[in-house]
Amino acid sequence: MVEDSKRVQVQVLRTDDQWEIMQNPAFEEAFVKYRDQARVQYVFLIPSIHCRACVWLLEKLPSWVEGVSWARVNLDQGLLEVEAMPREGQFVDLVRHLDRLGYSPDLHPTKNRGDGSSLELRRQWMMTGVAGFCFGNVMLFSFPEYLGGEALGDGFENVFRWLCLIFALPTFFYSSSSIFRSAFLSFKEWKPSVDIPIALGIIVLFVWSCTSVILGRGTPYFDSLCGLVFFLLVGRSYQRKSFTHLVFERDNHRFFPLSLSVIRKGKREAIPLSELKCSDHYFLKSGGLVPVRSHLVKGEGVFDFRMVTGETEPQLKHVEERVHAGGIQRGGEILLEAEEDLDESELVRMWGGGEERPSRREEILDRISGVFTLVILSLSGFTFYWHGMDGEALHRACAILIVACPCALALSAPLTLGKAIRALADRGCFVRYGAMIETLAETDHVVFDKTGTLTHIDRMSGEWSEKPLGSSIEPLLALIQQSGHPVAQSLKVALEDMRSNTQTSPEDSVEHFMEHPGKGMEAMVAGKKVRVGSRVWISGQAGSGVCLELDGEIVGVYNPRSLLRDGILDSLESLKEDGVGLSLLSGDHNRDEELLRGYLSAEEMHFECSPEVKARKIREKVEAGKRVAMVGDGLNDSLAMKSSHLGIAVPLEDGCFAPNSDVIIQESELRRLHEFRKFCRLAVRNIWVCLTISLLYNMLGFILAFSGRISPMVCAVLMPISALTILIYSVGWTGLLAKRFFGRGQ
Amino acid sequence: MSTETIRYDNKVVLHFLIASTLFGVVGMMVGLLIAMQLTNPAFNLGPWLSFGRIRPLHTNAVIFAFVGNALFMGIYYSLPRLCKTPMISPLLSKIHFWGWQAIIVSAVITLPLGITSGKEYAELEWPIDIAITLVWVAFGINMLGTIYKRRERHMYVAIWFYVASWLAVAILHIVNSIELPFSYFHSFSYFAGVQDALVQWWYGHNAVAFFLTTPYLGMMYYFLPKAANRPVFSYRLSIIHFWALVFIYMWAGPHHLLYSAVPDWAQSLGTVFSLMLIAPSWGGMLNGLLTLRGAWDRVREDAALKFMVVAITCYGMATFEGPMLSLKNVNALAHYTDYIIGHVHVGGLGWNGCLTFGVLYWLVPKLFGTKLYSQKLASWHFWLATLGIIFYAVALYFAGITQGLMWSQFNEEGDMLKYPNFLETVLQIIPMYYVRALGGSMYLIGALVMCYNLWKTAREGDFIAEDEAQVPTRIGALQTNKGFHRKLEGMALPFTVFSVFAVIIGGLFELVPVIMSEVKNPSKPLVGIYSPLELEGREIYRKEGCVNCHSQMIRPFRAETERYGDYAKPGDYVYEHPFLWGSRRIGPDLQRIGERPDLTAIWHYNHMIDPQTTSPDSIMPPYPWLAENELDLSLTRSKMRALRILGVPYSDKMIESALTDMKKQAEGISRELNKFDKNIDPEQWQTELIALIAYLKVLGVRVEEDPVLSETKAEEEL
């Protein structure tokens, strides 16, 4: 339920550049849904909307902000729509007020603000609603014929038949249009698709029924037609419901800065990121991301390329040195020159979002449908010939075309997968498309990244190679508490463990605190100089370990270790038992190798791999015939994920973006990977069972049709029942499966 | 600041609240009275309070005065708040309120006087029907206007339920009230016999749906979340089940007419659709109950929530029981018995009553800015109401099944009825009637406790005549820039729909005149037309509400044909304006009593004056005033003329000589009665009783050729 979502109120600190760029009308347009003389309507994505108080508060915006006519919240999608007077500065005012309220809008431009999708959704509602309406009423008008038995008399029969025809028209011409369209497109490209035999069945049903009503001979099958279309639409819309959009629909551009300060015509001005051109000189502050390949012009560049190479050690760059896109500046403000336009940046190429890749079963099914269609047509032709090629034979031939409609075939997968996606999402595993459930089920080799995937990124353990004496603990603690760095956190715990219980927080004063990213931190504590940092920085010597220095003397050395996630080793064990091969590809040093020995064989652990190496190794596995899934932290591993069959991301932050990933697993749930996989296998088996059931219905139908025992009543019963059976079985059974498998929910 | 302050009017809400509560108590008291009358006929006090006349008063009071006022209360409170707009016209609100109460008062006056149309739940005669239409239109303008001017773009699901109710009731009322007046207060239904039955039960069942169910579902979707302070379990489900309901609800009507002279397939249709309706109904029920998941501890402490839970549960029961009762085999046993009354009251007392109580317990403290005076008293009410319903329903389930079984039982040889005397079956269930009356009184006492509680609450608080709200000045109308071809695409669908619409309307224009001419006289008549005296007698039958206890429709079962005579066919009813099939058999079926040789004029005379003389221990009320009241002859000719317009073939001659014909026939009857020393002055033949006897003597008598008609024809040929 939405109320349980874990979004947190965030007040974003905006830079002056950002405020400046907001005044740029081109920038503002990205958020405008509608504009005319009298009004302008904005749509904002506000991640911290999560509950009913948010709705109440934000919809009261007109009371607080001048010029706002109304405000509406969409709780499900986290959107705020605002209508205001079109005056200058209105946009900035709005953002300012929202920030102040604690509901900072996410201002990264994205094309998808819910516009196109809502039109699509409305169309779906209409088609399904109309189909349902026609279905209900056609049933009404068909029943008298079944129930009356003897002559209804007084021309009633005719009246009812014509009514059926009239009410079937919207179903055929409107509600079925999407099916016809997709069938036609597949047919044009000569690609087999399950929609083709379905469209065929619908057309035959319709034409046959119309003919019998107009000519007054034979029996119409409008109720089967309407029932069929209705259940198909319901099944399809069930699968398409986009509740995982929250997780997946963050754009690439989220990681790019909103705007850049550039020097144009000798003046410093803010421009939208999209306008960055080759040879532009632009500023980058601490925390800024390098958007295009550039070289340093002024300042000291300390770049963190974790996002690109996975390397945790930052790199120093000097003037004239090239900096690749994707690095994050950790030092102070610098000036760079862009070496290419923004459009075709490496990052965007690398981060092309995950597309829907068809599963093996879907490919099989599509191929089957091609065969299926031919089989039906030939069976139908055969029946016609066998029964003497007269009117009765024609009736039976058409009956075959009607009952052979593989609607249940088409429903089994979407329904089961739709339900499976939901079940998994409830348990912290978000699958982008249904086909990926099948891919996960078929996975027989899993490649893991280490940092951030198998290990925590924000927590570490460690051990002392040189323990500090009791007296130095307090000043060290005083310094360390100032930092949020994982190593510092780990050190803090280690130091606190060491001191005696009587002491509480240190009372010593801390002055001149400075943190040097990539090196260490220092401060004056009670007059003494305290430093904690890498060996290189403290002592100038090479080597590993974190040195603690007090008054110029090293008083302790600490070796931080990565902390493996809880239960992950058990999960690896279970995967091995299930026959899944495992390997590790890490960009980091091999210092954590012993942690994993025993679970992963030595040949399968590779360290200090660049993204390209990772991708290559994965490709080797794929070529060796394995179905490979890559588990990584999303950003760094996106190249590798692209080479695998299935990319599983364990995001670094809540709701983080993960390109090229097909599945996102919350970090707390990664230890259940083996359970997720097993569940997917059961779900896939479910699909095959459904397919079998539907084929049995088809066979039964064929037998009945061939022997002439098909009547409208039988048809009307058989087809909706087969569709309903599949519906109930796939959704219901999968749901039960999830409950039994995972226990009661989260 | 682009907001403004609006004020919601609570005064009209309070008015409807008080009206509903008061009339509710009155309606329940009348209900208790008629329940007592069934245990002992001594409770029939004079003509104005006899069972036949005031049973409709009870039904009208509880449906239109209690439930009606309550749903208006609910709508006038919730609708403006959901629309974030006050009701557009305080004047219309006043007209609505006072108009409705005037209608109720007119019911209270006319029904005991015997001014009735004879059609169930539509007994009020034509002037009142017109008043209902006018008030309903005023209500509609007020409601739809408010929705049109709303400042909240999304129409909450409750609003949809209200609108659907309004529209459906409007159409149902108009179609079923098509009648031809022949005096200031009286009319004949336009349709006859089987036609009338179909229209009546199409109305009857849909009235249950769209007056008793859908507006209350709307209220549930508003007041339950408010009282529980949690959103509806699945809003999406509520939208889906609303549309599913209105797309197909209109078809369940025929299930009231199973085994009647309505065609088989129409009956089965009613059954099938009734079964299909379980789905959307239970969707609503589950949605309501699941809204409270995880908050059941609150339910224990909160009176409003307790009642709402009972209400929703009873709704589920009733909507399951209904479709079961529409199955042919079940129906064969249960129809005409008290089981149906049990079913009705589970819905009425449980769903409507308890939901109303729940809303009242939440609304009154809110309107008076205080807390409920006594949770303890509310708790008492809760138990009284719940136990009351249980006693009521269980008693009548027993009674109904007993009746059904006894009526259909044959002796061991299988050639004769085991209980040929109908009275035996009645006496058998009188103990159950006592239990039912007990249940009803518990329910009534509970309601009185509530009245006290609410009154004390109101006294302790201060009435908040208006609630203020800050709302945006402009409505959230969303525009989208659409391209031209998008617009065209968007046209395809409405075009299809409108063309379908057009075809239907066009067809109607052609069909309707044809139908209307056929409708008046569709089947070959199997009975003769009523003579003027018999006609007047039938009017007495209608006036005294005999149809409330006696049916006139023999079903094609052996048990019934053995007991009552040949089963009913459409031709039996061609001249019946309105149809008098009835829906109860508190007394035996009367369709063919005219053919019973043992039921002579003197038998009827004695039976009507005091039923105990012919049937000891009968619970039928005595009708001594019929022998004293002078028969009103002033309207006889108008009646005949009116019926002639409606297709009954009275000739000019017959109408002219009506009074002389009546005199002749009545004198014949009084001569017969005088043989038994009844001392009826032949000159004083003009009593209501004699007319009634004339009617009863000809009821259901089948003729090869209508003697009156053939006589007329013969005379004309001369």
Add this chain to the structure above:
Amino acid sequence: MEIMIMLIAVSTMVALIFLVGFIWSARKGQFDDLVTPAVRILDEDS
């Protein structure tokens, strides 16, 4: 049984009116957001 035709016609008309209502709602975006309205009614000013 021509009365059935009349009843069917009237009922169908009513059903069609409801269908038009449904289509109007869908096009006006009444079904776009089926989560927030349930929550919105709870926090009225009064």
